[in-house]
Amino acid sequence: MLFYIFKRLLLIIPTVIGIMFINFAVVQIIPGGPVEQMMSTLYHSDETGVISRLESGGGSETLQTADEGGYKGASGLEAELIAELSSYYGLDKPAPERFIRMLINYFSFNFGESFYRDQSVISLIADKMPVSISLGLWTSILIYFISIPLGIAKAMRDGTGFDLSTSTLITIGYAIPNFLFAIFLIIVFAGGEYFQWFPLRGLVSSNFDELSFWAKVKDYFHHLALPISAMVISGFAGLTLLTKNSFIDEISKQYVITARAKGLGEIQTLFRHVFRNAMLLIISSFPSVLVSLLFASSLLIEVIFSLDGLGLLGFESTVRHDYPVMFASLFFFSLLGLFLKLISDILYVFIDPRIDFEKRIG
Numbered sequence: 001m002l003f004y005i006f007k008r009l010l011l012i013i014p015t016v017i018g019i020m021f022i023n024f025a026v027v028q029i030i031p032g033g034p035v036e037q038m039m040s041t042l043y044h045s046d047e048t049g050v051i052s053r054l055e056s057g058g059g060s061e062t063l064q065t066a067d068e069g070g071y072k073g074a075s076g077l078e079a080e081l082i083a084e085l086s087s088y089y090g091l092d093k094p095a096p097e098r099f100i101r102m103l104i105n106y107f108s109f110n111f112g113e114s115f116y117r118d119q120s121v122i123s124l125i126a127d128k129m130p131v132s133i134s135l136g137l138w139t140s141i142l143i144y145f146i147s148i149p150l151g152i153a154k155a156m157r158d159g160t161g162f163d164l165s166t167s168t169l170i171t172i173g174y175a176i177p178n179f180l181f182a183i184f185l186i187i188v189f190a191g192g193e194y195f196q197w198f199p200l201r202g203l204v205s206s207n208f209d210e211l212s213f214w215a216k217v218k219d220y221f222h223h224l225a226l227p228i229s230a231m232v233i234s235g236f237a238g239l240t241l242l243t244k245n246s247f248i249d250e251i252s253k254q255y256v257i258t259a260r261a262k263g264l265g266e267i268q269t270l271f272r273h274v275f276r277n278a279m280l281l282i283i284s285s286f287p288s289v290l291v292s293l294l295f296a297s298s299l300l301i302e303v304i305f306s307l308d309g310l311g312l313l314g315f316e317s318t319v320r321h322d323y324p325v326m327f328a329s330l331f332f333f334s335l336l337g338l339f340l341k342l343i344s345d346i347l348y349v350f351i352d353p354r355i356d357f358e359k360r361i362g
Contacts, residue, residue, distance in 0.1 A: 001349060005342065012338045017103060019334045020327065024099050027323070102327065111328040116320055121328045124313065131203055131309030134224055135298045139231045147236045148282065151243025152270070158248060174237035179300035182230035186304070190226060198226050201306040227305045231298065239282070246278040283347050 093101075105112065111121035154163045187193050190200045199205070205219050250256065251274060259269045299311035310329065317325035 001346075005346070008342050008345070012335070012342075013107075015338060016331065016334050020103065020106075020331060021099065023327070023330055024095075024102070027326075028095055106328070106331050111331075112324040114317075114325050115322045117322075117325075121324045124325060125310065125328065125332065128308060128310045128313045131302065131307045132298060132311060134203060134220075135227060135231065135301065135307070135309065138224060139228050139235060142228065142232050143236045143239055146232070147239035148243050150236075151240045152247055154240070154244040155247035155251065156266070156270070158244075170237045170240055173233045176234060178230045178234040179304060181233050182227065182301055182304045185226045185230055199223050203307060227301045227307065230301055230304075243278070243282055246281045247274060250274045250278045280348060283344050 109122070111125075113120055114124060117124065150166065154166060157163050185198075186200060189195050189197050199222065203220070203223055204216075205211075205223070208216060208219060211219060256269060256274060259273055260266075264272075298307075298309060299315055301307070302309045302312045310332075313325065314329040316322070317329065
């Protein structure tokens with residue numbers, strides 16, 4: 001197993017390089033960028049003095065116009081200024097050179113500075129991390145603690161009233177987008193129309209540092225109650241049905257019928273034989289579930305509840321073409337997903353020792 005882990009760790013390097021290369025190549029063909037945005041801002045702002053110089057006729061011999069093939073928003077800007085902006089953002093070098101330099105910096109965890117925030121990328125990610133970890137971790141724990149027991153119960157009572165009623169509730173929960181349910185929770189429980197039982201903004205209260213330890217714990221979960229509820233209600237449906245189908249598939253197999261014929265009870269058959277085989281498929285979904293909760297699924301929840309996390313940071317950096325933050329977020333989530341996939345493989349062996357990845361890879 002140790003050899004397999006070592007080999008998988010080595011494979012992470014070319015995998016991350018491939019992911020970064022594809023996304024870097026896509027970004028090169030997308031129109032716009034930080035230089036273009038700054039040129040447009042300079043052109044439409046009298047504060048820079050550019051318009052004054054144009055009106056006085058100064059520097060006309062160095063102007064770059066749209067007719068010369070340049071960016072249209074740069075019409076009327078001095079060529080030296082455009083070159084200076086490109087150099088400032090590190091975009092004056094050829095794309096292959098920039099990509100190689102980016103990889104060297106990223107693998108040494110030097111992510112540089114944000115284009116639009118006076119802050120290093122690593123400090124930005126560290127500032128947003130508590131919000132995303134709080135949302136992703138507690139949501140994942142609740143989803144798994146609800147979905148697995150419920151899925152097993154549905155599999156054991158397949159076709160009964162319990163199965164049908166819970167399936168109806170699961171379908172309704174799955175059909176409601178988490179952001180819509182979040183708005184409903186705010187209206188009802190956060191001072192919208194009815195009750196004001198929960199705070200609306202932030203991860204903790206403004207006087208958090210002054211509270212005692214247990215008061216801090218209470219305040220922390222008090223703020224998380226509504227956003228986590230909104231994410232769980234639409235997140236546990238798929239895993240519940242996956243658990244149910246996995247257990248139903250295993251229960252119908254010959255080894256379960258044989259165990260029952262030998263007089264083994266239902267509970268013993270379930271946990272001694274069915275459980276470890278059915279859980280393999282569920283564990284395999286863990287990396288994608290956690291990464292999506294940390295990044296994609298939490299974006300609208302972060303906006304609605306004013307939680308400034310990695311999802312919102314990644315979205316804003318993509319919209320604004322903040323390349324250091326955008327690629328650093330991608331690098332971080334790629335590494336996280338690959339490591340979580342390795343952990344899920346290790347859990348395979350822990351649940352079912354018969355699995356030997358080293359023999360499978362030769």
